[in-house]
Amino acid sequence: MSYVIGFPEEEKEDIDATLSLAVQTGILGNNNPLMQMPTVLPGTDLHKKYFGKLTRKVDTYFALGIEFNYGTRLEIDEQLINESPEIFSSFYNIPCKGMPLDQLNMIASYFPFIVNFYPKSFYLLSKECGKSVSDLFLEWLLWVNDKLERDEITLTPSDCYLHFSHYAESLLASLEKVQRKYIHDILRYETNSLDVAQWDTASDKFDLAGADLSNFKPIKSKKIIIDEFQFNIPVIIDDLKKNRVKETYPEEPTTLVFKHENKQLVVNEINEFGKDLLNLCNGKNTVKNISEKLYEKYGTGMTLDDFFESCMEAVQTLGEMNYLSS
Numbered sequence: 001m002s003y004v005i006g007f008p009e010e011e012k013e014d015i016d017a018t019l020s021l022a023v024q025t026g027i028l029g030n031n032n033p034l035m036q037m038p039t040v041l042p043g044t045d046l047h048k049k050y051f052g053k054l055t056r057k058v059d060t061y062f063a064l065g066i067e068f069n070y071g072t073r074l075e076i077d078e079q080l081i082n083e084s085p086e087i088f089s090s091f092y093n094i095p096c097k098g099m100p101l102d103q104l105n106m107i108a109s110y111f112p113f114i115v116n117f118y119p120k121s122f123y124l125l126s127k128e129c130g131k132s133v134s135d136l137f138l139e140w141l142l143w144v145n146d147k148l149e150r151d152e153i154t155l156t157p158s159d160c161y162l163h164f165s166h167y168a169e170s171l172l173a174s175l176e177k178v179q180r181k182y183i184h185d186i187l188r189y190e191t192n193s194l195d196v197a198q199w200d201t202a203s204d205k206f207d208l209a210g211a212d213l214s215n216f217k218p219i220k221s222k223k224i225i226i227d228e229f230q231f232n233i234p235v236i237i238d239d240l241k242k243n244r245v246k247e248t249y250p251e252e253p254t255t256l257v258f259k260h261e262n263k264q265l266v267v268n269e270i271n272e273f274g275k276d277l278l279n280l281c282n283g284k285n286t287v288k289n290i291s292e293k294l295y296e297k298y299g300t301g302m303t304l305d306d307f308f309e310s311c312m313e314a315v316q317t318l319g320e321m322n323y324l325s326s
Contacts, residue, residue, distance in 0.1 A: 121183065124186060189233050236249060
């Protein structure tokens, strides 16, 4: 989706409304946002109304593409742009009521990274701290650049991946009280979602044909992440997608398995039996060993042989879900 921020009459609240909308689309998922500042094209109403206020402060999206001199513009091109603003107005900016142009440019350039990487955590952090979306983002931008001791303010996807969770946790730790305690779980959920993207399980095939089932030693896949959460994260995420931001949820421990399949994140909830079984799939225990270790806890009302068959079926199911390596 494409967003434009910084029209001349926009107040800060208008800019924040657009940024909040962008974050909401990020929460829904499958979003590739493009954010830009207004481009003043000749013949448009913006050109007619604000030509006298044009200034060259920052390069917007449509001002890029003619950097032919090792990443910079030729001197003759710069001269043409400076001498003919009525023709090359797309290389100019219009001052905005609500925010300085340099801040607008930083948000337009780097805010999409947050929308792609940590939209849920960022949105909740804004609510928890009582900060506007733009203020929180600019504070995060300054924090990471100070941490990395950069001379010029910039942001990369890697910065978000490596440092945003630390920033969020440090900010939460500075608060007198955290009302939305589930925010820590959401932060870890999004971090797991990013971590697991380095692998893809689509090519993994699990087949027990011809295997000696009694002596088969299943191995938990190295391409999945299993994590336990204090709250029911699927319910909370469903609420966030519906733009319902609750202050509290009852504690409801939940175990989730994260994997990346066919370039898509897949997250499934598993019960305690599935979690314990997967954790015993270390390549050393046979399914028979695993069934014996889990029998006392989960085999009530079943014979050991019947429970072994149940464990074997569970192993087959987990393998088909690419949670196991054959």
